[in-house]
Amino acid sequence: MKLLALHLHSIMEYARWKGVSFSVMTQLMQHPPHDFFAEAAVVSEEDFYAVLEYVVKNNDDDSLGIHLGKFLNLNALGLIYRISLQAATVEEALHYLQTYLNTTFPIIEIKTAVNETSAVIQLNINNNKSLLNRIILEYALTVMSRELSMMTAEQAQIRLYSPYYQVDYPSPWNHDLSFSLDFTATILKATLQDKSRLQLDILIPEYLKLLESLKAEQSFSNKVKIASLHMARPELPDLEMIADAFHLTPRTLQRRLGDENVTFRQLTDDLKRQISALLIRHDRFSVSDISYVLGYSEPAAFIHCFKKWHGDSPERVRKSFSGGWNK
Known part of the structure; x- marks a missing residue:
């Protein structure tokens, strides 16, 4: 068989x-x-x-x-x-x-x-x-x-x-x-949730690219990032879900990350920064779509974080591609 x-x-x-x-x-x-x-x-x-x-x-x-x-x-x-x-x-x-x-x-x-x-x-x-x-x-x-x-x-x-x-x-x-x-x-x-708006045909390959870029490093924090991408639905999993994947309590997982001078929040924010930089290049993703994918309850919260990560608004960054924006 x-x-x-x-x-x-x-x-x-x-x-x-x-x-x-x-x-x-x-x-x-x-x-x-x-x-x-x-x-x-x-x-x-x-x-x-x-x-x-x-x-x-x-x-x-x-x-x-x-x-x-x-x-x-x-x-x-x-x-x-x-x-x-x-x-x-x-x-x-x-x-x-x-x-x-x-x-x-x-x-x-x-x-x-x-x-x-x-x-x-x-x-x-x-x-x-x-x-x-x-x-x-x-x-x-x-x-x-x-x-x-x-x-x-x-x-x-x-x-x-x-x-x-x-x-x-x-x-x-x-x-x-x-x-x-x-x-x-x-x-x-029941009618299915409209998953087409998530554009997973784009999102999954982008996640896979990030996974490939992460595989070379064997640190614990890197393994947490890899687990987060694998377990995304498409929004990233929370601390409790990741801790369960490692058979650890959330507190122990945070302590192990602390040994590498990083927090779970920092890792998640770094992944969100990388994902947002990938998805903003695709016009099929609206700012609201990217906000949803990254797990923000309101687009305004995502826009605030995006400006902090990339130095400008999502709309302006998207418009600047022809000028060679590359962060």
């Missing part, structure tokens, strides 16, 4: 961020793809499990699948985004996403049940690799929940279930005998 190589790359990218050698993981594969990002690139089921098993052995993380889902590779997020744009309602988008998973992750069996009050999506893998399957299924559910939240502007009350649930699982995870998620059925007919 063949799986989309991009799914495995998301796992390998997370493991590399956690300190696992990418080249060693590649050497575990009998038939590694020449290009993980090619849309037709696939890996065998055996290679997928070989790498996943190695990643699990090198990560002391009982919630690995959940953290993988939150750290979803931006290339994969771009594919999901393009698929969901075909739909007008949440119901249609889920149909497209289910078809996408069936095609690209065929080891996962998906069952959907809808009644008057709720919709339930149940996932299963029919083999004897139960501990590794736990990682895959919790990862898949986290991704689906993340996408549902983006589709509905987080209006859907989504609950996730795992037989391995423990009290330290994040909300909204619960215990059940199967891997599943449910939400209010009325959401299915």
